[in-house]
Amino acid sequence: MAIVLVYLVGVVGLGCLAGAYRKKSAGEGSNYFLAGNTLGWPIIGLAIFAANISTVHLVSLAESAYTYGLGYTGNYEWMAGFTLIALSLFFAPLYLRSRCPTLPDFLERRYNRHCRDWLAVISIVSAIVVHMGVALFTAAAVLRGILGIESTATILGISSTMFFIIVLGVLTGIYTMVGGLLAVVWTESFQTVLLLAGAICITVVGFLQVGGWESLCQTLAQHPHPLHGTAIKGMVVNWDTHRFLNMVNSSQDPGQLPFYAMVLGYPVIGIWYWCCDQTIVQRVLAARNETQARLGPLFCAVLKILPVFFFVLPGVICVALVQQGYFSVGPSDPRDTYTFMVTQMLPSWGLRGLVIAAMLAAAMQTCSAALNSTATLVAYDIYQRWRPQTSDHQLVVVGKITTVAATVLAIVASPIFDNYPTIYEGLIALICYMAPPISVVFVFGVFWRGASGKAAYLTMVTGAILGLAAFVLQNHGDFKRFEGWSGINMHQMMVSFYMFLACCVLLIVGSLAMPEPVKEEAKLLIWENWREPLRSQSGGRTLGSYRVVAAVVLATFVILYIVFR
Numbered sequence: 001m002a003i004v005l006v007y008l009v010g011v012v013g014l015g016c017l018a019g020a021y022r023k024k025s026a027g028e029g030s031n032y033f034l035a036g037n038t039l040g041w042p043i044i045g046l047a048i049f050a051a052n053i054s055t056v057h058l059v060s061l062a063e064s065a066y067t068y069g070l071g072y073t074g075n076y077e078w079m080a081g082f083t084l085i086a087l088s089l090f091f092a093p094l095y096l097r098s099r100c101p102t103l104p105d106f107l108e109r110r111y112n113r114h115c116r117d118w119l120a121v122i123s124i125v126s127a128i129v130v131h132m133g134v135a136l137f138t139a140a141a142v143l144r145g146i147l148g149i150e151s152t153a154t155i156l157g158i159s160s161t162m163f164f165i166i167v168l169g170v171l172t173g174i175y176t177m178v179g180g181l182l183a184v185v186w187t188e189s190f191q192t193v194l195l196l197a198g199a200i201c202i203t204v205v206g207f208l209q210v211g212g213w214e215s216l217c218q219t220l221a222q223h224p225h226p227l228h229g230t231a232i233k234g235m236v237v238n239w240d241t242h243r244f245l246n247m248v249n250s251s252q253d254p255g256q257l258p259f260y261a262m263v264l265g266y267p268v269i270g271i272w273y274w275c276c277d278q279t280i281v282q283r284v285l286a287a288r289n290e291t292q293a294r295l296g297p298l299f300c301a302v303l304k305i306l307p308v309f310f311f312v313l314p315g316v317i318c319v320a321l322v323q324q325g326y327f328s329v330g331p332s333d334p335r336d337t338y339t340f341m342v343t344q345m346l347p348s349w350g351l352r353g354l355v356i357a358a359m360l361a362a363a364m365q366t367c368s369a370a371l372n373s374t375a376t377l378v379a380y381d382i383y384q385r386w387r388p389q390t391s392d393h394q395l396v397v398v399g400k401i402t403t404v405a406a407t408v409l410a411i412v413a414s415p416i417f418d419n420y421p422t423i424y425e426g427l428i429a430l431i432c433y434m435a436p437p438i439s440v441v442f443v444f445g446v447f448w449r450g451a452s453g454k455a456a457y458l459t460m461v462t463g464a465i466l467g468l469a470a471f472v473l474q475n476h477g478d479f480k481r482f483e484g485w486s487g488i489n490m491h492q493m494m495v496s497f498y499m500f501l502a503c504c505v506l507l508i509v510g511s512l513a514m515p516e517p518v519k520e521e522a523k524l525l526i527w528e529n530w531r532e533p534l535r536s537q538s539g540g541r542t543l544g545s546y547r548v549v550a551a552v553v554l555a556t557f558v559i560l561y562i563v564f565r
Contacts, residue, residue: 001352001353002118003084003354003356003357004356004357004360005326005352006355007357007360007361008171008192008360010424011171011175011190011191011361011364011538012171012174012175013184014175014183014190015174015175015176015178015187015368016174016175016178016183016290016374018175018187018369022152027266037310038286038288039283039287039288039292039296040288040292040296041287041292041294041295041296041298042237042296042299043189043283043290043296044283044284044286044287044292044293044296044297044299044300045295045296045297045298045299045300045302045303046189046192046299046300046303047189047283047285047299048057048084048191048280048284048296048297048300048371049303049304050189050192050195050365050366051131051279051280051283051366051368051369051370052080052280053192053195053307053311053365054134054135054138054139054362054363054365054366055135055138055139055142055212055359055362055363055366056134056138056308056424056427057311057362058136058142058199058338058359058362059138059141059309059335059337059338059339059359059424060073060138060335060424060425060427061073061074061077061307061311061312061315061422061424062311062314062315062318062337062338062341063315063334063335063336063337063338063515064198064312064315064334064424065244065313065314065315065316065337066272066315066316066318066319066331067227067315067334068244068245068336069106069241069243069245069246070244070245070246070247070308070312070316070564071246071248071249071257071259072249072257072430073245073312073424074132074247074307074312075247075257075259075262075266076262076538077304077305077308077311077312077404078247078304078305078308078557078560078561079262079266079267079270080270080274080301080304081302081304081305081553081554081556081557082267082270082306082554082557083266083267083270083271083273083274083275084274084297084298084300085297085298085301085550085553085554086271086274086275086545087274087275087281088283088293088294088295088296088297088298088301088550089294089533089534089546089550090275090447090527090530090533091276091281091445091446092287092290092293092294092296092297092441093276093285093290093293093294093533094106094446094525094526094527095281095285095293096284096285096287096290096293097290097524098524098525098527100285101285101291101376101380101383102116102120102123102278102282102285102376102380103118103119103123103276103277103278103281104116104117104119104123104278104377104381106381106382106525107119107441107445107456109462109519109521109522110445110446110525110526111441111445111451111452111453111456111457111522112453112454112457114453114457115441115453115456115457115460115545116381117381118457118460118461118464119438119460120381120382122379122434122438123278123373123377124280124374124377124378124466125522126277126279126434127278127279127370127371127373127374127377127406128370128374128406128409128410128413129410130427130430130431130434131279131366131367131369131414131428132169132366132367132370132371132413132414132425133372133405133407133410133413133414134408134414134426135362135363135366135367135370136165136169136363136367136410136411137161137165137412137414137415138163138208138363139164139168139360139363140160140161140162140163141161142165142338142339142359143164143359143360143414144160144161144164144271145336145339145539146339146342146343146352146356146359149150153204154361155324161165162411162415163412165410165414165415168360168363168364168367169367169405169410169411170373171364172363172364172367172368173367173371173404173406174405174406175187175368176367176368176371176372176375176403177371177400177403177404182561183368183474186525187364187365187368191362191364191365191366191419192303192358192359192361194354194358194361195358195361195362195365196306196310196358197315197354197358198354198355198356198357198358198359198361199310199311199355199358200310201346201351201355202310202314202338202341202342202345202346202355203309203310203313203314203317205344205346205351206314206317206318206321207317209317209321209326209345210317210320210321210324210326211324213373215320216245216316216317216320217245219320219323219324220241220242220244220245220316220320220323221241221242221318222239223257223323223324224241224323225319225323226319226322226323226330226441227334236469238490241319241323243395244316244319245316245564246564246565247259247560247561247563247564247565248564248565257491257493261491261493261494261497262493264493264494264497265491265492265493265494265495265496265497266430266493268435268436268439268496268497268499268500269428269432269435269493269496270432271435271439271442271443272431272434272435272436272438272439272442273431273435274297275442276438276439276442278373278377279369279370279373280369282369282372282373282484283377284296284297291546293544295546295549296555298546298549298550299496301360301414301553301557302307302556304555305556305557305560312339314337314341315337315338318330318331318337318341321347325341326495327344337383342355342356356471358477361431367407367410370405370406370410371406371410372403374402374403374406375398375399375400375403375406376399377397378399378402379395379396379398379399379402380395383395383398401489407426408540428492428493429471429474429492430471430494431466432493432495433467433470433471433474433492433495433496433499434464434467434490435496436463436466436467436496436500436502436503437460437462437463437464437466437467437499437503438460438463439500440459440463440500440503440504440507441503441507442458442462444456444504444507444508444511445525445526446525446526446527447487447526447527447530448511448526449526450511450512451507451511451517452510452511452514452515452516453516454510454514454516455506455507455508455509455510455511455513456507457505458506458510459503459506459507459510462503462506463499463502463503465505466499466502466503467499470495470499472514474495474562534547
């Protein structure tokens with residue numbers, strides 16, 4: 001508890017210190033929302049990684065690995081590397097060229113005002129629910145489990161889960177409100193190091209106990225899964241644990257997520273999440289020049305190699321340890337895999353406190369990123385649109401008020417994730433049905449001059465309606481019935497791909513039926529062809545060249561998939 005308290009005081013103090021440093025610089029609005037466009041690639045990469053990784057990764061990645069092996073959730077981590085390369089090569093230069101503070105602003109310059117308004121609302125809801133809500137709820141549940149507090153227990157007259165949600169939300173809101181984006185990236189950089197240190201502790205201890213890689217492989221191949229023959233997702237599954245270290249899954253694997261579904265579906269959600277979501281991309285918008293904006297996402301892509309080994313692999317190690325008899329009995333529920341390993345394998349002094357602090361860091365860094373992006377969206381895309389003459393100081397005041405309001409909304413909204421059997425699956429489902437129309441509008445917007453604003457707006461609205469309908473049908477089981485007699489894979493990743501194709505057709509047909517001339521300000525925001533962004537000479541000829549780094553990163557991920565196929 002002493003380590004946890006030191007962490008909480010330290011991170012809030014660091015955020016407030018960043019706020020004091022920010023006030024010494026000129027350009028109050030730019031400094032508060034975009035850190036004065038001073039960020040270099042190491043900070044950008046760490047901040048993007050931190051904004052993505054939350055407590056749900058620590059909990060749900062280990063849970064899914066314990067149940068299905070590396071491939072089920074590990075692919076979400078490694079596939080991100082390819083979309084981060086796309087952000088670096090194709091999207092980041094145009095964002096920097098436009099000098100827009102938000103992505104809705106970029107969309108207005110490329111299309112029209114209606115597209116901006118629609119994306120602003122979607123982005124605010126996404127930040128509050130998808131980023132903050134799930135992070136707070138998962139962190140509270142994990143803390144309660146590690147500290148041995150029953151779910152029915154109360155603290156100060158409220159449920160223990162809600163108590164932890166409120167504490168984490170308020171502390172994060174304080175330093176985010178005071179320091180702005182600079183506080184967020186400072187604390188995220190520190191928290192990322194702490195998060196990785198805590199995750200490495202679990203992996204290393206488990207790896208040593210299981211006897212190394214060869215022993216892990218032999219154990220998985222020779223012994224049945226601890227849950228062998230039990231029901232999951234309504235079916236009794238016989239786990240084939242010798243494939244638990246494979247990343248390329250077949251349609252017969254227990255996770256029911258074949259690799260082709262990941263290859264087709266992930267780019268759809270990945271382009272939205274990594275290339276078009278304000279919470280993630282705001283760090284790129286704050287880069288000091290194009291080279292830093294390109295290299296930052298590539299550095300993050302390198303970091304995305306680590307979660308498979310430090311967040312996902314512990315779940316597989318836990319399976320092997322149960323098979324070897326290291327634990328007399330495994331976790332009673334796969335959702336408790338990570339907390340089970342923390343409480344059973346780490347001493348109560350030192351290491352356990354470090355891992356708990358790392359879990360807090362995972363939740364708080366995600367929340368702070370989402371809070372700052374929400375404040376930026378409200379200030380620039382809503383308030384300044386309503387009052388164009390608003391000064392920088394007034395925008396900062398609006399941003400601080402928004403931070404407080406968003407914190408309260410996230411605290412209120414977070415318990416809705418208690419309705420899902422697996423938090424990560426619920427999170428992915430929301431993204432799968434939200435992403436397709438936005439991904440289509442951005443991709444066609446930067447690569448096709450013929451994409452018109454009217455067609456883009458029609459695609460975003462119609463796609464949102466399709467996504468809502470798909471989400472409702474999926475939760476009522478109608479997709480499974482359709483899959484049964486049609487033979488068409490209706491996994492949410494494939495549904496996202498089908499929606500993407502439908503939105504592509506809608507945008508193309510709509511643009512041809514409702515053509516519009518390209519606005520003068522939009523001409524700089526469209527590539528003449530896909531090879532154009534690869535011809536830039538910025539950044540030098542060796543490791544300073546984004547093209548060299550992108551090629552190395554791409555080759556690394558290809559090799560990883562070959563090794564773990």
